Amino acid sequence: MKHDNVNEDNACVLKTRTDQRPEIKGFEIWLVWSDRRLTVAPGQTVLAVLEAAGVPVEPGCLSGGCGGCATPYVEGNLIHKDSCLSASERNRLFCPCVSRAEGTLVLPF
Numbered sequence: 001m002k003h004d005n006v007n008e009d010n011a012c013v014l015k016t017r018t019d020q021r022p023e024i025k026g027f028e029i030w031l032v033w034s035d036r037r038l039t040v041a042p043g044q045t046v047l048a049v050l051e052a053a054g055v056p057v058e059p060g061c062l063s064g065g066c067g068g069c070a071t072p073y074v075e076g077n078l079i080h081k082d083s084c085l086s087a088s089e090r091n092r093l094f095c096p097c098v099s100r101a102e103g104t105l106v107l108p109f
């Protein structure tokens with residue numbers, strides 16, 4: 001169905017760009033020591049997934065500002081969204097209350 005006021009080409013581009021925003025894409029966590037795989041759904045925080053799985057994390061501000069939830073990782077394409085970790089800390093830690101990943105995030109649990 002074609003609408004006179006909608007440019008279908010632009011609508012398609014907008015949808016594609018929106019769907020690729022990392023904060024709305026899901027991804028997988030692999031807890032390598034226990035060999036468990038968890039799924040972070042779009043709109044869900046890593047912190048919520050880890051807490052539900054019984055992984056020890058200590059939440060604080062829940063907004064990426066305190067570093068209380070800083071968690072080590074083994075590897076992964078992280079999208080850091082905190083405002084508290086230094087660049088060198090981000091090489092080994094991330095804040096699961098706000099940060100996300102693309103692909104599989106490997107954690108030492």
Ligand code: FES
Nearest residue numbers: 060061062067097
């Ligand atoms: S709870 Fe404060 S940075 Fe995550």
